[in-house]
Amino acid sequence: MSISIPTANISVIKDFLYSYAPAGLSIWSGFAKGIRIATRGSYKYLPMTNGSLIPPTKTLTSYYMGSAILVGIIALIFIATIAIAIMQCCALCCCKKSLARKRNHRVWSRQSAWWSGIWFTFINLAFIISAIASFTGSVYLSTSVDSASSGTLGTIKSGQDIVAGLPVSINASFTSLKGIVNQTADSALHIIDFNSLQTTGVTPNMNALANGIQATQDNITAMLTQGDAISTTKVNTLSIAIQVNTTTTNDRADLAAWKANQQTFSGSGGATYVYSGTDLNQNAFDVASAAALGMTTGLQQSPDGSSTLSPLQNLGLNSYAAQIRDVVTNLPININTLMMNGTNTFKVSAIGALNVAQNSIGSSLAPFQGSAGNSLTNIYNQVSGIFTQVRTYNSYRHIVMAVLSAIILLILVVVNIGAVMKKPRVVKGCNFTAIGFYALIQLLALILYISAMLIGDACSLTFDYSPPPISIALDPFTQTSVNNVFILRDQCKQNQSLLTIATNLGYLNASSINMTKIASDQLESLDFSPIANSWNLSSSISINPSPTQKLSALTSLDTTGLNVTTLNNISTNALPALRNALTNLRDVYNVAITTSNGNSGLTFSPSSQAAAVVNAGYADFVSKLTTRRDALNAFLAVNGSIDQMQNSITSMISSVQSLNTSTHNAINNANTIPGYYNSSISSLGYFSGNATNNLTIAIPQIKNQTISSVGGVQNTLYASLTCQSLAENIFVIQDALCGRFMGGLDAVWFAYYVIGVFSFLSIPAFIYFANVMGASRRHSGSVDVEATYGASPKYKKGHSQRQPQIERSVHIN
Structure with missing residues (x-):
């Protein structure tokens, strides 16, 4: 039984617009799309059945009746064209003399010339417009490949960036927390004069080293x-x-x-x-x-x-200098930590607690990150290779379609040359020679229309409505997965956090990534009270490797x-x-x-x-x-x-x-x-002189200050993992398939359809035109171009003075 999705539960997606083809082509493809959609009758999309992708036969028959009519018309024209080709061959084999006698009896009238000219001009225009539309449609269709490649690879890359950014964002958030811990702990050491680091020469020498x-x-x-x-x-x-x-x-x-x-x-x-x-x-x-x-x-x-200086490649001295500058920047904090065992113990404990919290959150995300990252990498490599092949095949397709358009125009050129030069034989010969090509165009029109019809139905079922009508035809698990993809796209478009979306969809446990609670619980358990007096200042400016080792590749360079x-x-x-x-x-x-x-x-x-x-x-x-x-x-x-x-x-x-x-x-x-x-x-050594005696201030408020600073960091984490670019690339894929590809495909199938219909009509029309043109020349006394080359025109006795008459039947030569 066919079950349609209730209209009340379906809404047309209005906040997304497909790409438009160039002005003239958009009118043509829009008209073709209108015809294709009109064939659905009263349906907006193919009614689906619960749990089945194939609706009942009765539903399919009703839905595709209009398309069947279009397909039937072009199929009949195709068969008729083949039949004409066969009859023409038979006529040329057995009826040459009879056809020649009938041709000599044809006479001319103004009315016949007028009608033949009208049809000749009309078919010319139809062929020219359709050939141009087929070529420009093929060009526009080609843009869908680049767009689809960009969107698909962009979607995967966005996913990779988001997945790869998970540990980075979490690390940045916890680094921020650790900075808060250090900052609040250092407040206990404000009485220490760190300016003496400058006056004693520690900082100037380290800066000179970095420079x-x-x-x-x-x-x-x-x-x-x-x-x-x-x-x-x-x-x-x-x-x-x-x-x-x-x-x-x-x-x-x-x-x-x-x-x-x-x-x-x-x-x-x-x-x-x-x-x-x-x-x-x-x-x-x-x-x-x-x-x-x-x-x-x-x-x-x-x-x-290059060979002589190869040992100097990739020494990493820029990062080494940056490391030294970081040591200089953090020197007061490092020294402060080393100077007081109690403060150091607090920092180590606090940072250790935050590391535990970070590891807890990281372990919750690790399976998701690992599987997603590997899958996305494999998919990216496969899709990239596929699109390379698709581009190649698309180039071949475009060349073939361009050649077909050129052949259409070539046929017109030859026919029109025959008309201008008043050569009926040229018009007829070209017309009959092109019958096989006409049949090919009609067959392509049939194939391309069916393709456009099916792909257009897929677009309507998948993208044009929310929720997608196709989902009810899927099993519950797949239906949920499909709906989740569209929820992900829509919520990412609203710049929501990926963690929020994953939590809402049930892929992540909200409590397992609650940074505020996890970090606060860890910090709450720390002991802030002990103050020690241990000193190990030399480690505060420890650099590994040493400058001598780092520069050894240069100082030992062989310059011979x-x-x-x-x-x-x-x-x-x-x-x-x-x-x-x-x-x-x-x-x-x-x-x-x-x-x-x-x-x-x-x-x-x-x-x-x-x-x-x-x-x-x-x-x-x-x-x-x-x-x-x-x-x-x-x-x-x-x-x-x-x-x-x-x-x-x-x-x-x-x-x-x-x-x-x-x-x-x-x-x-x-x-x-x-x-x-x-x-x-x-x-x-000069700096540490009076520092120990000055460290007498307790730190009773450090604990509360540290814990109170944790709250806002989680918001920063969530904000750093938005997925708007992912949604944008998904929309690019949708536009490539159902916008650009369908726009080009509609233009091409409709162009071939028009050419197919008018090519069939052109067979009798061009013959009639050629016959009238030949009769016109005999009526005017000119040489009959259908006579044997070099022979004088021959009129039967009494025929040259008769009144013009039109022979209504069309004779196939």
Whole structure:
């Protein structure tokens, strides 16, 4: 039995608006959507049955009756189109003479021309509008993929951020509580003069230490940048040298091949040649190859800034300096804690109690966080891969639809060219040739409409109403889960806390995450009374590792690789030698080219060859020589490869020298930095002089002050875990599927539907138009374009003077 959700319990979701297609397309897709929704009849959505996703047959029949009519129409048109194609083939096979006789008897009238023109124009407009709509609809449909990807991955990422933020937010809240504990405890030590930390030199030395560490990191960063630049220049220069080396090696190999192997060439008629001349001096090739290899080898052995400075990567001196500054900032609190055993005991106990409370809350959330985090990570990776494939398939789909739109327009162009040129045969031929394509469009219209109908129903059942009508068709557990998802979305949209929502939905125990009660209970059990006098001040500025250890990578850096000996040798010896060798080799090529142009230096096989063959052989050889000579010219040209290497090597020499100086300066400065830390330790002794005698004030109010400060922290925790971005991304997914995707799909199916209908109508309409056009030309005395090419128009006796008559039947050619 079909049970519809009562109207009173269903409300249309009005606070969410789908994306709109561009102006013209929105009208088209809106009209298509209106037709699709109108097919539902009096139903707003598919009535569902309790516990079943498939309604009874009677309900389905009633609901989909309108859609069945639309599907039936296009299906009948599809079948009729196929039938026309078959009949046309049969007619062309067996009835050519009969059709020709009927064509010659056709006559023309103004009324027939007027009606055929009206239909011709109307079908043209329908095709053009539909083709444009199908293309723009396909483009708009493609935007749904990016939108869905953004929304889906954004939803998962928002979930990951929220889950990952749980311990961070809880930790921040308890850190705030611990700060309150420290602050209230420190109030007992207000009589201690912490300004003396400044005057005794503890703070200045620690700040100097942090500044020195920071400056060292800045220097290292600059050095690494300079080292990387040197390495990049080396790589680029080496690439050029390898190119030159490859060229000279190939030239040398080619020379050997020319001398030893028979060379074939175009226009040889089977003849071959070998080089037997003496102009290509083997020594020039050997010297050039050796010079290029020497250049390449030298560059490979040149300084590499990145490699030399690699021990300085990721030293973490910025965080180390920040750690030192944190020590300086917290120094009064740390010293105060260490100075009084009672205060220290209180702080340790209080923070320990808060840690217990934090662990209690964390353990309550850990299973949820662990399973949710792992699940979201796996889902994110899978969905990301899926959308990569979806984008690829969507590109293929869009290309196919664009081609279909283009074919529609191409058919119109050909038909209209035939009409303008008064070629009935062109109009008919194109019309009949396109019948198979028309059938394809009609089939696609059928498939796309059914897809749009089903997806549109899914959107209506899932998103358009609250609660979703589809939920009653689900089992109780799934129904609850689905409803909870929408509750989560709606409450997240209102910027509520995820913890509040999870508690309301029963996923979390409210008492297990009540920070106020848990923390207050722990602090209530502490003993605030003891005051001790233990001292261990050196630990208050303990830094691990020590500055000496932290800077050891710099102070022990091997800088022997930062010398310019190799580069100087390349600049003064290897590169000039290479330039001279290439220049000499180029001159050798020039001489050989001149000689070969004079038809000298080649031995042909067979030896007796026609002049044309000989000339072709020398032309082939000169072409080879010219190609290799031109490559050398490019290397030797102004700002060519040789000049580029010279400039790069000059730059590298300067950069390596500069980097060497910067590195040694940084090492020297780093050796002085640990002294600031040693001075800070020494200065602590002066600070502790009178502090013990001044610690006589009791702390009776600390306990109450601490407990009273706990109350407002839980609100801060809840406020830090809002999930509005999660709701926004869920709405993006909804818009991608039921807004953009459905908008594009509605536009495309309706465009194909219109094309399918009018393509069927165009078959007789275009034939009629072509027949009228042919009769018009015969009536006016023009040559019948359907006559045999080159033949004069033939009129049957007495036919040329008859009054115009219209033949009402349509003949298929």
